[in-house]
Amino acid sequence: MLTNWIILGVSLVYIGGLFAIASWGDRKSERHGSRIRAKPVIYALSLAVYCTSWTFYGSVGLASTSGYDFIPVYLGPILLFTAGYFVLRKIVRIGKAENITTIADFIAARFGKSQALAAVVTLFVVIGILPYIALQLKAVSTSFNVLISYPEIIMPLGIAGTALWADTALVVALLMAVFSIMFGTRNIDVTEHHQGMMLAIAFESIVKLVAFLAAGIFVTFFMFDGIGDLASRARATGYVAERFAVDIDASKWVTITLLSLTAIICLPRQFHVAVVENADERELRTAAWLFPTYLVAINIFVIPIALAGLLLFGGGGVDADTFVLTLPMLARQEALTLFVFIGGLSAATGMVIVATVALATMISNDVFMPLYLRYRHGGARVDVDIGTTLLSVRRVAMTAILLLAYAYYRVAGDGQALASIGLISFAGVAQFAPAIFGGIFWSSASRSGALAGILAGGMVWAYTMLLPTFAASAWFPETLLTAGPAGIGFLRPQALFGIDFNDTLTHGVFWSLSANIALLVILSLASRPSVLERGQARAFVQVMGAERTARPRALQGSLTIGDLEELAGRYLGAAVVRRAFAEYLAERELPPSVNDPVDAGALRFAERLLASAIGASSARLVIALSLERDNIDIESAMSLLDGASAAIQYNRELLQMTMENMRQGIAVFDEDLRLAWLNERFRDYLGLPEKYGRVGVPIEDIIRYSAEQGEYGPGDVETIVRDLLAQYRLRRPATYERRLDDGTVLEVRTSPMPAGGVAVSLMDLTDRVEAAAELELAKRELEQRVDERTRDLMNLNEQLRRASDAAQQANLGKTQFLAAASHDLLQPLNAARLFLSSLAERPIDPENAELVGRVDTSLRSVEDLISGLLDISKLDAGGVEPQVEDFNVGDLLRALGTEFMPFAEERDIDLRMVPSNRIVRSDRQQLRRILQNLLSNAIRYTPPGGRVLVGCRGAGERVRFEVLDTGPGIPQDMRDAVFREFQRLPNDEGNEQGLGLGLAIVERITRMLGHTVELRSRPGEGSIFAVGVPQGSATNIRRAAAARPVFRAGELADAIILCVDDNADVRDGMAALLSGWDCDVRTIASSSEWRRGLAGDTPDLIIADYHLAGDEKGPDVVTEICGVLERVIPTIVITADPSEGLREDASRRGHAVLGKPVKPAALRALMSRMLSQRATVRRTAS
CATH class of the missing domain: 3.30.565.10 (Histidine kinase-like ATPase, C-terminal domain)
Incomplete structure (x- = not known):
């Protein structure tokens, strides 16, 4: 028996297990920086946080009401991860390059690190995601309330009459707030990969998949006899068949596919998992096939479960969103029911945890931090640990978000299906798609265009989609939807400007995205972007280039490296910042002195470091305020940062563009033989990891790595390194070929630089060398093959000539023999036969007549003998063609x-x-x-x-x-x-x-x-x-059967009539009746007998009883016979069932119907008429 305490206990144990998994993952990653081995698989499975309780419960509900409309929800992500893989890779690379923390941070960073844009995106995304979180609260609370009534299936009452303290959804909201805080606010740096949390999310993805598949398998194969059984029962049940017989609404499918495609990036939780938590682009390659596979797997049993629920629960009484839970309850499967509940809980908690972590980070970074910094900057210098403050803000934000989601659920979410709530959120976050996708491909997209587009699209979305949900819950008058505000009809929220779409979803998406895209394009073309905007646009649009660096110059002022370390340490912790700056200075071969003045590069590094904790726009403000305290006003500080970033960006792009457009792999080493520049092709040729492409890496390390990989062949690694270094130190031009283990042949050219250092270029000669070698080998092999084939051909020709001569002689002999036998032997016998016949007709005495008879017998024997010999000769000679x-x-x-x-x-x-x-x-x-x-x-x-x-x-x-x-x-x-x-x-x-x-x-x-x-x-x-x-096969002789004489109008004589009836007395009586009309009657009892009964003939008319033995029906037997014989045979269906549905079925098949008992006169008249029509058709066709 499933009691409340068992359900709560198992749920809490499961959540505790998730926390233990997350803690284990974090500890493992903290020990010596180790990573979990299966990280690509974990990354791909964590993306399945996309499959929330909407997928687990709502897809079945949507399928139960709208047929196949749930499919586009998953088509979009599959298309993006397969056909749009390059877009995902570009977004991930931008996120890593810019230390992006949230989707608001991404959009703000692209458009000049605008704080206003980041704040607008944050506030709007919170509003857009609240219905989605409310969906999870509804799913968990509803499933819990249904489960506690086990084994009875009782749908919970609406929330209208439920007291606040007794509402399960409120308890769920508070518990999820606790879980989110436990999982998501242990670190301040949100760009650090939360391996523990991702491991727990991946585990949840496995649990919900296995739970859903378990429910689907049990329902399909244990409650029913498989897919075929379900399908046949559904076709036989009118209201079930109608759900899946409706035509697909193409516009709605396109709309949902577009929304789901954008949602996989624009949903805050999906952006966090896909971009922020990505550690390596190789993880994305694994996700490109594993995540679509997961989506297909979790939807395999959606339709079977929906059909089963409709068949077993009828047209109402049980909410279709709960079928996946209530069907195991109906079968009294306690363990499976509890497992399914845990699967639904996993689907909801995974989404809520990641979504609230992402939203709380956006609120703290893009709303709280700018206000906090501007409020504090006029006062004394803040010495407290701001990181602790940020964590507190995020915890408060998580709690507030879940309470607001609960409020939406109380106000508007109770009466809606899970799928409709989810699609509203999808449409809301889709307003970020023009800014994101336009921003990474169109360098002219501007901050003003993005800001105006998001505001306009968001307001249209709220008016056309969010507002109707409140009106449906009676918070606004219903006339708002039917007549429009103040009776203005063309402003009706669901028929804006008097244009009514097939569905309200397409209507709202069309108008909101149209307004968004229009303003983005118009204002972007009309406005002039700032220097920083242009620099960021180039960084985003051209991110797929190689890593770029430049040597920055020092800035005027007293700000030092130590000041930057202290500033960043208050947000990230002193130890973390000190280690990061040490690595930064070591990479650039700068002395690790805290008293050195900062340059533009150090400012840029500090800004990116702070962005990992508080976002790009807030990090820029923090650095600007620090410069202001260094006697630089705030506007000058902002301008200085913009100018430094733009100059660095321009120098990087100019040099990198030149190097990347060259066919050769190029690397430049300074006078100390340390890497100064290289292009991506150089790394690809040598297969160098990313760390060997950083500025300042000694050429000795690159040579040693290649030697360890065996690229220089066998030998002592240190000896190879020492010899090659000696050659490079001579600084003499040199050219040689180098063959790698994989067969690649490189031409290596070294050229000394005028100011010291050396340039190394690599050219792939593999195709040229292989082509030359293959050409020489082919030449030798061709010559050898020509000689061999010439000899073989000559021998074969000689053998063929001899065989041909022998065959010709043999055939000639046989032909001559047959000709001689035919002419020389049969001709005299034919004459003798004629003479003998003439003699036999003359009057002769009995003695001579007996002699004539004996001669005739002997002559026939000779004829038989010669005929037999000729037959044998023809058969042996192959002269008979079957x-x-x-x-x-x-x-x-x-x-x-x-x-x-x-x-x-x-x-x-x-x-x-x-x-x-x-x-x-x-x-x-x-x-x-x-x-x-x-x-x-x-x-x-x-x-x-x-x-x-x-x-x-x-x-x-x-x-x-x-x-x-x-x-x-x-x-x-x-x-x-x-x-x-x-x-x-x-x-x-x-x-x-x-x-x-x-x-x-x-x-x-x-x-x-x-x-x-x-x-x-x-x-x-x-x-x-x-x-x-x-x-x-009888079908191959049908033309012969068709040649039978056709009937004249009204005749029954000789007509082949097939009678189909499972009652032997009826068959005998019908046979007796029709035989009296001179018909050729054949009788059978079922479909298994018709071939034997017809014996290869084709009936002219079939008389079939509608109901046969078992579940077999006469019209089905007729359909089978006509299909095999490939012709339409006139049919009379005889039945005692007076129902209209039976007659409609027979009429739809083209059959005539007679009721029992059959009147002979009526039967004969109907048979005559049908055979007359058939005869007329035959004569017309001929």
């Missing part, structure tokens, strides 16, 4: 009976031919000859009074023809000999003997056709000859 076709053996057997019956009666032999309508595939004429020879032998060797039986039966995929006789039988030692030429058995009965060629001809024909011939015999009892022939 004409294989599919045909019915009935006509063949009847013809054989007609032919041999007089012969058998003359010899007093009982010849029986078993009729059959089987279809075989063979040469009709050659098969007839086989059976003629076998039947002739059987009659010839059977004594008077004996019997001969001919028939066929099925044998697997073949038809077995058998000829049985009661003759003397064949001894065992003669059974092979009888198939050879001129081998005959003694005929003790004195009957006429054959020539010994019949079975030889049978053996050759069966071999030619690929048939089989078998012999079984018992001496004194008789023999059985069997010929195996492949079965044929």
Whole structure:
């Protein structure tokens, strides 16, 4: 039994386990800076925080009401991570280069580090995400309230009558605030990778996926008999079929796909996970395939669960959003039910934790910090630890965010489906998409355009989408939606300017994004950006270039490196800042003195360091205030930072652009042989990690790394390093080729620099060297192959010539023999036959008549002998070409009976031919000859009074023809000999003997056709000859069937009528009735009998009972028959069911309907009319 305490206890244990996982991950990452090995997989799984309780519960609910409309929610992310991978990579690289902390920080940094823009984005994103967080509160509280009623399924009442203290959603909100604070406010530097929190989020992603799949598998395969069972039941249930039979709304699909594509970047939690928590671009490559795979996997059972819920819970009573939970409850599966609840809890808590961490960081950095700094800067210098203050602000912000989300839930969220709430938030954060995507690809996009676009788009979104949710909850009059504000119809929120879309979502997205993009473009083209804006635009748009550095100059003033360390330490901690500055000075080969004056580079470094804690815009303000205390006014300080950044950026871009556009890999080393410049191609050629591309790296380290990788071949690494360093110190021009382990051939050129130092260029010669080597090898191989092929060809030609001569001689001999036999032998016999016939017609005495008879018999024997020899010669010479076709053996057997019956009666032999309508595939004429020879032998060797039986039966995929006789039988030692030429058995009965060629001809024909011939015999009892022939297909002889005479209007005689009824008495009665009308009646009881019942014929009309045995229906049997025969057959459906639905089903199929009991007159009239129409159609077609 699931009690409240069990549910709460398991939930708290699970949350505690998540916290333990996060703590373990943080400890592991802190020890010597180690990272978790499976970080790319963890990164990809953490992206699945996209799948919130909307996915876990709401997708099923959306599918239950709107069919397939849930699919576009996941199409967008899949498209972005596959086709739009380069966009993601660019955004991630910008985030790392600029020390971005939030999406507001990203947008503000792109547009001149504008504090106003950052504050607007922050406030707007908080408003936009509140409905989404409210969605999670609703999902968790609803699922909890449903679960506590277990095993009963009781939907919780609305919140209207629920007291505040008794509302589960409020408890959930407070608990999630605690969890978010525990997980997300342990460090001040939000750009430090929270490996522990990401590990916990990844674990939650696995839990919710496994829970959803477990529920889907149980519902599909244990509550039902699989997908097919669900689908068939859904089709048979009207209201369920209607949900999935609606046409897809293309505009709505495009809108949702666009929203989901932007949401994967614009949602604060997704930006935090995808950009801020990214440690390496290789993680993004793993996510490019793993994250889309996850999205597909978690949606596999959405439709089956939705169908199951609709089928089992009917059209109402149970909220469709809870199907994934209530279906296991219905099956009394306590463990699975609790596991599903934990899965839903994982989906909600993961989203809430990351979202509140991101939102709280934005509030503290972009709203609180600017106000705090401007308020404090006029007073005494602040010496307190500001980092602690920031953490406190973030904790308060997290609590406030969740309470505001709860307030939205109380006001507007209770009556809406989960999916509708989520789409409102998607549309809200989509207002950042023009600024983000335009900002990284269009360098002319300006701060004023972005700010105006976001404000305009946000206001239109709030008016067209957020406001109607409050109106639906009665917080505003309903006339606001129907008549517009103050009765102004063209300002109706859901039909702005009188334009009504198919759905309100597309309407709101269209107008809000149109206003946003229009103002962004217009104001960007009309305004002139500042120096810093232009520099930041270049940094964002051209970020895909290589790492760039420049030597900054010192600034006037008394601000020192120590002052910057102290300033940054108050935000990040003294130890962290001291270590960061030490690394910065070491990289630039500057003395680690805290009293040295700062330069533009040090200011820039300090600004980026502060940005990791308080954001780009607030970091810029902190540095500017520090310069102001150094007797530089605030505006001059801002200008100084802008100028320094722009100058550094310009110098970097100019030099890097030149180097990156060269085909060679280039590196420049100073007089101390330390790296001064290099391009990306140089690193790619040598496979150098990123750290070896930093300015100041000694060339000795680069050589040693390559030697350790085996790029210089075998040998002592230090010896290789020492020898190469000696060569570089000579500062002499040199050119040589270097072959790497992977086969790459590089041309290395070293050139001394006039002011000291050396330039090294690398050119890839692999293609040239390989092409030359392959050309030489191909040349040698070609010559060798030409010689070999020439000899082989000459030998082959000689062999072919000899074989051709021999074949021609053999064919000529056979041709001559056949011609001679045909002409020289048959011609005299033909003449003798004519003379003998003439003699037989003249009056002669009895003695001479007997002589004429004997001559006739002898002449026929000679004719048979020569005919047999000619047949054998033709078969052996391959002169017979089989004409294989599919045909019915009935006509063949009847013809054989007609032919041999007089012969058998003359010899007093009982010849029986078993009729059959089987279809075989063979040469009709050659098969007839086989059976003629076998039947002739059987009659010839059977004594008077004996019997001969001919028939066929099925044998697997073949038809077995058998000829049985009661003759003397064949001894065992003669059974092979009888198939050879001129081998005959003694005929003790004195009957006429054959020539010994019949079975030889049978053996050759069966071999030619690929048939089989078998012999079984018992001496004194008789023999059985069997010929195996492949079965044929009735569909291949349909043209012959179609050639039957057509019916004249009103005639029933000879019409083939198929009766389908599971009642034997009805079948017999119908057969008796129709036979009296001269119809050819065939009867069957089910679909499994129609092939046997028709025996290869095609019915002219079908009379079928609607309800057959089991679940089978007569119209379905008719459909099967027509499909196999590939024709439409007139059909009369007979039924005792008077329902209109049955008649509509029959009419839709094109069938006529008669009710039971059937009146013969009505039946005959209907049959005549339908056969008349069919006859008319045939005559018209002909």
